[in-house]
Amino acid sequence: MALSLDSLALGQFTACRTQPNYFLPKSSAYFELKFNSNFNFRSRGALVVNSNGGVLSSVAEKKEGNRNVAEKKEDNNLDNELTVVMKFGGSSVATAERMKEVAALISSFPEERPVVVLSAMGKTTNKLLAAGEKAVNCGAFKIDEIEEFAFIKDLHVRTIDELGIDISTVSGLLTRLEQLLTAIAMMKELTPRSRDYLVSFGECMSTRIFTAYLNKIGIKARQYDAFDMGIITTDDFTNADILEATYPAVAKRLYEDWIKEPAIPIVTGFLGKGWKLGAITTLGRGGSDLTATTIGKALGLREIQVWKDVDGVLTCDPNIHPAAKPVPHLTFEEAAELAYFGAQVLHPQSMKPASESDIPVRVKNSYNPQAPGTIITKERDLSKAVLTSIVLKSNITMLDIVSTRMLGQHGFLAKVFSIFNDLRISVDSVATSEVSVSVTLDPKKLPCDDLIREESELDHLVEELEKIAVVNLLQKRSIISLIGNVERSSLILEKAFSVLRNNGVNVQMISQGASKVNISLVVDDSKAKQCVQALHSAFFENEESHFPSR
Numbered sequence: 001m002a003l004s005l006d007s008l009a010l011g012q013f014t015a016c017r018t019q020p021n022y023f024l025p026k027s028s029a030y031f032e033l034k035f036n037s038n039f040n041f042r043s044r045g046a047l048v049v050n051s052n053g054g055v056l057s058s059v060a061e062k063k064e065g066n067r068n069v070a071e072k073k074e075d076n077n078l079d080n081e082l083t084v085v086m087k088f089g090g091s092s093v094a095t096a097e098r099m100k101e102v103a104a105l106i107s108s109f110p111e112e113r114p115v116v117v118l119s120a121m122g123k124t125t126n127k128l129l130a131a132g133e134k135a136v137n138c139g140a141f142k143i144d145e146i147e148e149f150a151f152i153k154d155l156h157v158r159t160i161d162e163l164g165i166d167i168s169t170v171s172g173l174l175t176r177l178e179q180l181l182t183a184i185a186m187m188k189e190l191t192p193r194s195r196d197y198l199v200s201f202g203e204c205m206s207t208r209i210f211t212a213y214l215n216k217i218g219i220k221a222r223q224y225d226a227f228d229m230g231i232i233t234t235d236d237f238t239n240a241d242i243l244e245a246t247y248p249a250v251a252k253r254l255y256e257d258w259i260k261e262p263a264i265p266i267v268t269g270f271l272g273k274g275w276k277l278g279a280i281t282t283l284g285r286g287g288s289d290l291t292a293t294t295i296g297k298a299l300g301l302r303e304i305q306v307w308k309d310v311d312g313v314l315t316c317d318p319n320i321h322p323a324a325k326p327v328p329h330l331t332f333e334e335a336a337e338l339a340y341f342g343a344q345v346l347h348p349q350s351m352k353p354a355s356e357s358d359i360p361v362r363v364k365n366s367y368n369p370q371a372p373g374t375i376i377t378k379e380r381d382l383s384k385a386v387l388t389s390i391v392l393k394s395n396i397t398m399l400d401i402v403s404t405r406m407l408g409q410h411g412f413l414a415k416v417f418s419i420f421n422d423l424r425i426s427v428d429s430v431a432t433s434e435v436s437v438s439v440t441l442d443p444k445k446l447p448c449d450d451l452i453r454e455e456s457e458l459d460h461l462v463e464e465l466e467k468i469a470v471v472n473l474l475q476k477r478s479i480i481s482l483i484g485n486v487e488r489s490s491l492i493l494e495k496a497f498s499v500l501r502n503n504g505v506n507v508q509m510i511s512q513g514a515s516k517v518n519i520s521l522v523v524d525d526s527k528a529k530q531c532v533q534a535l536h537s538a539f540f541e542n543e544e545s546h547f548p549s550r
């Protein structure tokens with residue numbers, strides 16, 4: 001939708017309000033605004049933005065005598081628009097020292113005008129969750145004795161002290177956190193909804209501290225709580241999905257403020273606001289990556305950078321094999337598959353907004369900014385690619401489901417999957433024959449939140465499946481995902497099976513499926529790490545293992 005400035009008459013704004021998707025990142029579009037302008041009264045206005053989300057022109061309503069008149073401003077000089085998202089994870093902002101380094105890192109890119117997304121400091125989210133669990137049983141007068149709460153208070157107060165900013169930056173939040181823990185202790189209950197509210201304190205504090213520090217050293221910054229900024233989600237506490245309404249709302253809010261007074265936006269990662277209940281939600285662990293790509297898409301920015309504590313996406317989890325090395329280039333599909341199948345480095349849903357808006361994602365190391373990192377784009381040259389990365393997902397459950405009917409019976413798979421659907425259980429990998437199907441599922445993703453209910457949920461699933469099939473439930477299995485060029489699957493499998501045979505490991509299920517980038521193998525948990533190490537050595541460390549090109 002391309003609009004000329006002439007077509008911007010104030011009378012059109014009301015009509016604009018009725019169009020839910022009026023923000024079209026890939027073309028010019030206009031927004032209706034309602035804001036407190038410089039004119040000292042509640043004012044209305046509109047923006048015309050370019051394909052990149054840059055503001056081309058604006059119109060504001062101004063009072064002259066008794067009349068409201070439109071004042072137009074044309075800004076064809078787009079040098080001032082926001083350019084990139086820079087997301088810093090917990091490890092990047094774990095201490096005052098780290099925050100100083102991140103501030104220096106941001107200012108080392110004077111050509112960029114970033115939107116900064118921050119996670120909670122270090123392991124704050126884990127500590128908050130542990131404090132909440134303890135509060136359930138400790139009694140309302142013993143909150144101060146919760147070690148994790150003391151740790152959180154100490155970390156944030158010490159950081160403030162070391163950065164030389166005012167304690168009022170977080171004192172109100174720390175008081176409210178104590179009140180919340182007291183309430184949890186009184187109720188003896190930690191619901192998914194209160195859990196999300198509880199962990200939100202981590203990001204709310206880190207962003208306030210960092211913003212205050214940037215302002216103190218002369219870098220203009222403005223703090224935003226994602227749940228007040230337009231990140232609108234489903235009401236699925238602890239694992240909410242971003243809703244479409246987020247994109248125009250976030251773009252409007254950030255540009256509105258940016259136009260009034262440019263200041264680097266510092267946004268809480270991981271958090272949103274449930275659209276029905278209006279309560280704080282979270283996007284699943286590691287969800288700040290998704291916040292970053294969502295904002296990148298909303299504003300149509302040039303690049304989304306996620307700054308971590310590793311030199312990019314690596315050939316495998318460095319905790320499994322220290323010889324893991326950076327992968328220079330990935331496609332969105334490869335990165336999504338890798339994240340979905342367990343690589344902690346990226347949030348499973350985070351590639352979606354980036355790939356929808358075709359914005360490159362760069363994974364960088366805030367401890368080693370010189371390292372080139374990994375660039376993730378829509379396409380890459382796969383002609384020489386064989387294996388890109390190996391991912392391990394442990395403690396998964398496998399089900400072998402064999403039909404009790406004869407060969408040729410139709411509707412077997414439909415019946416099996418309707419049972420999964422009825423019980424709201426999703427499966428990761430599937431392998432089928434005419435009368436049997438094997439599936440894997442992640443017990444942590446069952447629709448329940450404790451171990452006992454997890455077991456009974458599985459029992460219920462088996463009971464239902466046994467009405468139509470013989471079921472073999474196999475727990476403590478691992479999926480090893482070989483992310484690579486599946487067009488060379490024979491080469492990959494030949495090598496992989498030879499390695500596994502040499503290690504005395506039997507593969508219990510193989511799934512290549514529709515994915516063009518992933519072959520999944522299921523093995524016993526007890527052998528899985530050893531398998532990944534051996535596969536990594538064979539594919540990435542042994543010079544002789546280089547495959548001939550086709």
Ligand SMILES: Nc1ncnc2c1ncn2[C@@H]1O[C@H](COP(=O)(O)OP(=O)(O)O)[C@@H](O)[C@H]1O
Nearest residue numbers: 089090091308309310313314316317343344345
């Ligand atoms: N394939 C992989 N590549 C890079 N890091 C990985 C991989 N698999 C697991 N990791 C782990 O992911 C961590 C980075 O992700 P995360 O902790 O979520 O970062 P942050 O909190 O900085 O966003 C690394 O420290 C590493 O231990």
Ligand SMILES: N[C@@H](CC(=O)OP(=O)(O)O)C(=O)O
Nearest residue numbers: 089090119125285286287288
């Ligand atoms: N703090 C949240 C969200 C997040 O994204 O964290 P990180 O970027 O440190 O993985 C978590 O720990 O899950």
